[in-house]
Amino acid sequence: MTPDVLLTGFTPFAGATVNESWEAVRRAAPILRENGITVEALELPVEFGRAGELLAAAVREHRPRLVVATGLAAGRRGITPERVAINVRDARIPDGAGASPLDDPVVEGGPVGYFTTLPIKAMAAQLHATGVPGSISQTAGTYVCNDVFYLLQHLLATDASLHGIRGGFVHVPSADVVEPVPCARALVAMVEVALRTETDAALTGGAEH
Template identity: 30%
Template sequence: MDNDKITVVVTGFGPFGGHTVNASWVAVQELQKLGLGPDVELYVHEVPVEYQTVNSLVPSLWEQYRPQLMVHVGVSGLATTVTLEKCGHNYGYERLDTSSFCPDSQCCVEGGPECIHSVIDMDSICKRVTASGVGVSLSVSKDAGRYLCDYTYYTSLNLSRGHAAFIHVPPLGKPYSAEELGRALRAILLEMLEVLSQSQGNKHCDHRH
């Protein structure tokens, strides 16, 4: 199928614990309203906070859409900035999900590497978006928390050879509104797509300018 449009899939999580309204899914729905421009097909999905659902849903999203980029968004009660996660981790999943389930192995992919990094340079994205004056504070992290966020990220990175990203957002109103988070996600994703297109353009070029 020849399609000139870029395909992007963005997920947010459903309710869990004290997060009866999950800021990540609200922010993703705001992003959907804004869109990523005429050249990008954007698909969004809500992900239940369940290990076994992630095991089936994330591979099916990659298979169904074959996106150039998949971005997962999660909420962190500790976050006060929009946080770009550099990598996903394979081990240490001890917390029960919303179905009171936890993997027996406490790992994501048995025999997989301990850590998989995104091909996207999150430090660069952070600097570029901050410089663009999006009005939201950004930071970069190497620890997505060893819960469903980290688990989903690792699963996606493993399936896509690193062509995935994870963004943590703070709870709504602490300090940002849904609209501000949606605008921030849009700015971040557009920079990620720009960086990916440049890296693909440089594939056949030995000289880095």
């Protein structure tokens, strides 16, 4: 059976014992199922390349309507659907396998960037409706989150057999900003609005810097 959505989060890294992105996914998945939405969930390693490979394999296996990858952005003050992935790997700290790429492309010869195909403005508006802080983000960084986001969008843009699948990335903050339960409920709300929204809302979502 083709699932409605494939959700991914990351394993803990940099000495942490939990990763809030996976906590959000594992708590959101059963709520979505209770609401009649079919879900596959996948925990990814914090590794350049490898995480994207595992996600690509899952997308090809399950062929969901929607792919929502999530990651932790510890310094942010809310949940942030991402607008664009860029074709660069530039690690401030090593990944889970010890790799520290410097100014390397994610995909050699690939486009400079890819926009999300999720309705991020409608998703951000739903965040406000649920009372959880959040906004659209204009940068997914240059670490493994961006790597996964770029590889996902590249896959969906270049593999004709996956035509029609929409995908993108959402950063969640640390648990001291949004606790796990409301974070999971916010993810549920964003997934539900994304499934029923083909054309994004005409709302302000830009930034001056």
